[in-house]
Amino acid sequence: MKRTVLYDCHLECGGRLVDFAGWHMPVQYQKGILQEHLETRRSAGLFDVSHMGRFEIMGRRALELLRWVLTNDAAALPVGRAHYTLLADETGGAIDDAYLYRFLPEQWILVVNAANTYKDWEYLRRKAGEMGGGIQMKNISEELAMMALQGPQSESLLWGMIEGGQLPEPKRNALGAVRIAGCEVLVGRTGYTGEPVCFELFVPAKAAERLWCLFLERGACPVGLGARDTLRLEASLPLYGHEYGRDVTGREIPILACPAAKVGVNLKDPERRFIGRDALEEQSRTLKKGICAFRVLGKGVVRAGAVVFQGLREIGRVTSGTVVPYWVPRAVSCPHHCGHGAGWEAHFSGQTAQRAIGLAMLEGPLGAGALIEIDLRGRRVEAEVVKRNLDNSCGPITFAVV
């Protein structure tokens, strides 16, 4: 079983370690999943994401490779920006989903899922080999650790520590580089929690423990994989193996069934041929089913695999489901007129509650407000299709849409 460079830190923080994709990772720390979720939404959550794969791709034909194997157009990615992208197969299914970072003009860093790192690495090396040279690829997963700092207080927490360099401009996917505690840190305004104030930090492995401890001293809450999952699900973000890859019946999920994929698939340039393009164009024209967010109206928690009905008709399956906690917002008038007191003027009441939510692959079209029923161990529980379960449209604070 593999360990990240922060393994000892997890033990010191009381992390409960589990096997995740071949890694010993903390599923939660002492406060528990619910509290870690709430702390991220209210202040700042700190995540070890060093188990994910990081590949450096350079060379005169690097861009050509990236434009061939990734669904988003790497040529449209300026220096100092990152974007969401996918590795598609010829049939329009996902080999993986990934994030592409361009910190330097001639260097790209591709971050992939932990469970797929080996598969992706072999696949990319094979594709690079087919191109016959001009590409340098290096697996930098071990030398460069990775942490995520997410939540409304994460920026002010960082500000107090920066000795030089520049944080990325306050815009999602912007990149920067700073010096913290004598260490050069690459910073992206990216993350997997739905938080509008969010950072992912690329740190030399030998400095990772020191920075982890400093962030905790400054008030960040360590967050394990359990709350990482509830946070992403509340924000309706897809997870490979649930919303991408194969469904519970073994069938391949079309990439464009997932609304999040729309920002990761770029079909604009008709001259760019990339793997899976024909299938994805077909999906964009004809796909009827799609992944929808829902909230459970009845009692109980629905889980992945549960069958969804409308009346007697089976219309799909739950792809992810759980219970998430939330801060009950204090009603204040909102200058942004977004309806429920969110935005800069908003405050948490201090009260918390829980709700059951999820994502489901459903035959469409089903709009927000549509009522569905989900099989829960032989009984039906009512649920409602929603546009979103989390409002992060006018940060820095996000609110549960209940």
Added chain:
Amino acid sequence: MIDPEARYLRTHEWAKDEGRGIFAVGLSSYALEQLGDIVYLELPEEGDTVEQGGTFGVVESVKAASDLYAPLGGEIVEVNQAAVDNPDMLKEDPYEEGWLIKIKASNPSEFEDLMDAKEYKQFLETEAE
């Protein structure tokens, strides 16, 4: 923490003899610790019957749903509605206030089939290995 008065199933439910053939049933603190945050309990109705080893409900943590197994067979004579309304109380007081159901045993001698506190402690030690 193991209650010395209780007897245990391998699936970590406990039973305590309350006299007159009635047994309180709950979940051990070890199981509650393993489950993490408990968010939902599904328990039977009073008057339902259950067999020894049969499922009588479901406990949901954030991560997963787990079946609850009956240490003894019989009729459900009481359900802890306060625990259903506030599953946190299971962790706060797993062997007293945090009981789940009470069973009027159809065969009280089934209690003897269960592990006593010492045996359960040994069982947990082997599980940990």
